[in-house]
Amino acid sequence: MTDFLRIILIIVSFLSMYFIITRIRKSKVQIDDSLFWILFSVLILIMSIFPAVADYLTFILGIYSTVNFLFLVFIFLIIMKMFLMSIKISQLENKIKELTQKIALSEKFNEEEQRKGS
Amino acid sequence: MKALIVIPAYNEAESLKEVVTTLKEKCPEYNYIIINDGSIDNTMEICKKYGYNVIDLPVNLGLSGAFNTGIKYAYLRNYDCAIQFDGDNQHDASYIKPMLEELNKGYDIIIGSRFTNTRKNLTLRTLGSSLIEWAIKITTGQRIKDPTSGMRAFNKSMIKEFANNLNYDPEPDTIAYLIRRGARIKEVQVSMNERQSGESYLNFSKSIFYMFKMGVSILILQFFRKKDSIAKISHSKEGREKR
Numbered sequence: 001m002t003d004f005l006r007i008i009l010i011i012v013s014f015l016s017m018y019f020i021i022t023r024i025r026k027s028k029v030q031i032d033d034s035l036f037w038i039l040f041s042v043l044i045l046i047m048s049i050f051p052a053v054a055d056y057l058t059f060i061l062g063i064y065s066t067v068n069f070l071f072l073v074f075i076f077l078i079i080m081k082m083f084l085m086s087i088k089i090s091q092l093e094n095k096i097k098e099l100t101q102k103i104a105l106s107e108k109f110n111e112e113e114q115r116k117g118s
Numbered sequence: 119m120k121a122l123i124v125i126p127a128y129n130e131a132e133s134l135k136e137v138v139t140t141l142k143e144k145c146p147e148y149n150y151i152i153i154n155d156g157s158i159d160n161t162m163e164i165c166k167k168y169g170y171n172v173i174d175l176p177v178n179l180g181l182s183g184a185f186n187t188g189i190k191y192a193y194l195r196n197y198d199c200a201i202q203f204d205g206d207n208q209h210d211a212s213y214i215k216p217m218l219e220e221l222n223k224g225y226d227i228i229i230g231s232r233f234t235n236t237r238k239n240l241t242l243r244t245l246g247s248s249l250i251e252w253a254i255k256i257t258t259g260q261r262i263k264d265p266t267s268g269m270r271a272f273n274k275s276m277i278k279e280f281a282n283n284l285n286y287d288p289e290p291d292t293i294a295y296l297i298r299r300g301a302r303i304k305e306v307q308v309s310m311n312e313r314q315s316g317e318s319y320l321n322f323s324k325s326i327f328y329m330f331k332m333g334v335s336i337l338i339l340q341f342f343r344k345k346d347s348i349a350k351i352s353h354s355k356e357g358r359e360k361r
Contacts, residue, residue, distance in 0.1 A: 094284060097179055101187045104153075104175045108191065
């Protein structure tokens with residue numbers, strides 16, 4: 001890794017960490033959901049401050065260059081996050097469906113009760 | 119026997135009146151319920167105007183969500199069987215009775231089939247239907263000649279299943295899954311009308327996607343689902359008493 005890339009990475013990782021933390025605070029994201037992003041920004045920071053870690057892992061895995069290793073790691077993390085999000089969306093859709101049905105059914109039952117009463 | 123005819127309706131204002139009128143005429147002994155699936159036309163006004171029995175979904179849930187609402191209603195109101203019926207005049211109400219008679223012989227699901235006696239003539243739609251038929255045949259061993267038919271009758275144990283579980287869309291993949299769990303399914307010959315008004319849920323690209331989804335679902339995904347035997351549930355004391 002060149003020194004220039006390292007400096008850029010450090011700056012970018014600090015900025016992104018700052019960005020993520022302020023946004024999380026402002027938008028009141030649940031702790032569970034913000035955890036991933038905090039860890040993610042910490043990871044970028046570690047990689048940029050101690051590139052030796054990444055270099056070592058790159059060497060062990062026999063990957064051509066450190067940058068490739070970083071790509072691999074981040075793409076993998078992002079794909080896992082996408083997968084978890086897709087599960088979550090699916091669960092949310094199901095909850096919305098359940099709620100919609102509950103509302104519609106209880107309205108119907110109310111109406112039937114009223115008709116019986118009158 | 120308490121039977122409920124479930125009619126999911128999304129923007130069916132033009133055809134709904136005719137459907138309900140013929141339904142009341144041909145089978146007055148069964149109750150019906152319309153599920154207005156967040157229609158953006160005046161489906162709901164028509165239901166109110168003529169005093170139809172209707173559940174109004176506040177947002178659009180799609181065919182399966184709407185149908186499941188009707189099934190939940192049937193479950194909570196303790197119906198013995200439920201019939202899935204289209205709101206666009208494609209289905210003929212005079213076949214409901216024979217289907218229910220067949221259901222009473224101890225089946226879990228009766229499918230109103232267009233092709234039990236007549237052969238499919240080859241069009242794109244029947245090709246898709248044949249592919250699904252084949253997929254069900256090789257995964258379950260049972261031949262369902264008209265798996266995409268939207269006219270189906272369900273007994274009490276099926277109502278319970280559909281009302282309380284996730285991933286029970288009224289589609290061929292659920293049928294395949296239920297067969298593999300030991301549900302007894304039979305087809306009864308019916309004839310259907312061509313769609314007279316409104317827009318089908320399926321156009322060309324959607325049909326292709328639908329086929330793909332069903333294929334993957336029947337051939338692959340259904341194998342990963344949990345399977346408790348249904349035969350046990352519906353043959354049990356509770357199931358027999360009701361019948």
